Amino acid sequence: MHSTQDRLPVSIIIANYNYARFLRNAIDSALSQGHGDVEVIVVDDASTDESADVIASYGSRIKACIRPENGGHGAAFNTGFAASRGAIVLFLDADDYLYPNAVSEIVARWDGEVAQMQFRLHIVDERQRVKDVFPPPEVPFDSGDVTPQLMRRARYQTTVTSGLAFALSALQNIMPVPEQEFRQGADGYLVTLAPLYGRVKSIDTCLGAYRMHGGNHSVFAEKLGQRARWRVEHDLHRLQALADQAVDVGLAVRADANLRDPVHLEERLASICVDSRRHPVAEDSRLSLAAAGAAASMEMNVSLRRRAMLAAWFLSVGLLPQRMAQAVLSWKLVASSRPAVLARLSRTIRYVTG
Known part of the structure; x- marks a missing residue:
């Protein structure tokens, strides 16, 4: 049957x-x-x-x-x-x-x-x-x-x-x-x-x-700023669509919802850090995004170690001088840019904090 x-x-x-x-x-x-x-x-x-x-x-x-x-x-x-x-x-x-x-x-x-x-x-x-x-x-x-x-x-x-x-x-x-x-x-x-x-x-x-291959839209490591801007704008379109649709089911989205999302904030910080002139949100600053990212990281559904490490990463990108901040940023977002010793450390941290 x-x-x-x-x-x-x-x-x-x-x-x-x-x-x-x-x-x-x-x-x-x-x-x-x-x-x-x-x-x-x-x-x-x-x-x-x-x-x-x-x-x-x-x-x-x-x-x-x-x-x-x-x-x-x-x-x-x-x-x-x-x-x-x-x-x-x-x-x-x-x-x-x-x-x-x-x-x-x-x-x-x-x-x-x-x-x-x-x-x-x-x-x-x-x-x-x-x-x-x-x-x-x-x-x-x-x-x-x-x-x-x-x-x-x-x-x-x-x-x-x-x-x-x-x-x-x-x-x-x-x-x-x-x-x-x-x-x-x-x-x-x-x-x-x-x-x-x-x-x-x-x-x-x-x-x-x-x-994963060279033609993926999600893989253009040499264009980190372009990728970040696209993702920021994509998230803003998603938020607008969500806000419009939520009305139909009797729900309301927080106006600052994206500022509570560490994934979005990571890309937004990347956008302003790599190419501030073309960053799509005029009122943003590195420091404000880093602070929001650190706070949002601590609310993630992952281990405490992983949350703390991500929060520290946000703060370092927000507080370090521009060139150092860009290096720290690329090391996280583009694996191929990491020095060999950092790549090994990253793999170790991934499993320790999982």
Whole structure:
């Protein structure tokens, strides 16, 4: 006999732009799921490489959505969602891939109260060699009703696109993604709003792989200031979307929510420290951001040692002379910039403070 769970239809929406070299791996992983009712939708966002040929080679095994013009992450999500029929929807970036048991594990844990399910991913390189886990095992996911965290600091511990699954019922309340504001980072919009419509459930095992390579939007170490500015602006868009949506469910977001979020404050401090002239928030100062970051660090759901170390890092970036502050900043945010002795120390500290 089959349970109702076994018959839950699942949609995997693969968003692709110029990732032909990875795309087949992503599609194959979606088609190889053990769950009985999975549709695979591939959205190509007007790629200029060989992506169209890769997609065409699968014929009717997938549902292809070819966009005539490039619209970005949010537009690709909207196109795929409009074509989907699943009660559970996964968005998979084309440079990542799922393990064969991913959907079965998600469906087995699903219930009617879930708006979003999240799971860890192996970090792999271009040749699929496992390098680490994301989020790190020592950082606990936030689960259950996460609206108190959202209302207070506009963030909770979640993951990236390919480690997420959403209830259709939640997505119907928040789609379409605003395409201009979330041309990149559409997953940030989804994870911020979906929990307003149900519970977050977490799986601590790795059900897929998050590929790190030179083309990732999240990897441009040589452009630290640019990355920080984008993330600050992205968070401000997320906060506005959250404030607007919260009204519909009778909640109110703190106006200073971002100033209680150490992840946001880290990027905001990086932005002003690296390139203050282009920093997007005129009233900020290094010292004020450092003080806010230290205070926010002490409220994190991690070990006391880890909280204290992060608070000390914030204060050092805020108080040290500019050049020294930039060095300390880059050592934390860009692993490749660390001196060898500091890199070894960082690895040791990670496990000691986990």
